[in-house]
Amino acid sequence: MKFISEARSRARHVIGPILGAALIVYIAYHALQGERGLIAYWQLVHQVEQAKIVSADMNLAQQKIANRVALLSSASIDRDMLDERARYMLGYSQPGEIIILLDEGAAL
Numbered sequence: 001m002k003f004i005s006e007a008r009s010r011a012r013h014v015i016g017p018i019l020g021a022a023l024i025v026y027i028a029y030h031a032l033q034g035e036r037g038l039i040a041y042w043q044l045v046h047q048v049e050q051a052k053i054v055s056a057d058m059n060l061a062q063q064k065i066a067n068r069v070a071l072l073s074s075a076s077i078d079r080d081m082l083d084e085r086a087r088y089m090l091g092y093s094q095p096g097e098i099i100i101l102l103d104e105g106a107a108l
Contacts (some may be wrong), residue, residue: 032038071078072085086092093099 030037034040051092070079
């Protein structure tokens with residue numbers, strides 16, 4: 001009997017800190033690993049940075065294309081651009097010219 005009462009007395013003093021430590025571990029784990037934890041936040045920040053880089057690249061490509069389209073607009077046609085596109089599309093060249101072909105993506 002004395003052993004059981006002694007175990008209960010000690011258990012009362014130990015259960016509180018054990019439950020508190022378990023609660024702290026549970027909260028810390030979910031703060032890091034949870035659906036909205038720190039690791040998920042860091043991954044989201046990385047994805048946003050990658051999206052900003054892609055957006056900047058796409059905006060630059062769009063500006064280059066818009067510039068080329070503006071040079072070929074009917075209101076003010078740039079003769080050099082028109083000559084370049086006509087030669088490229090028709091495959092013509094003048095005697096003595098050196099032709100360097102680039103990828104269509106690299107020309108933008």
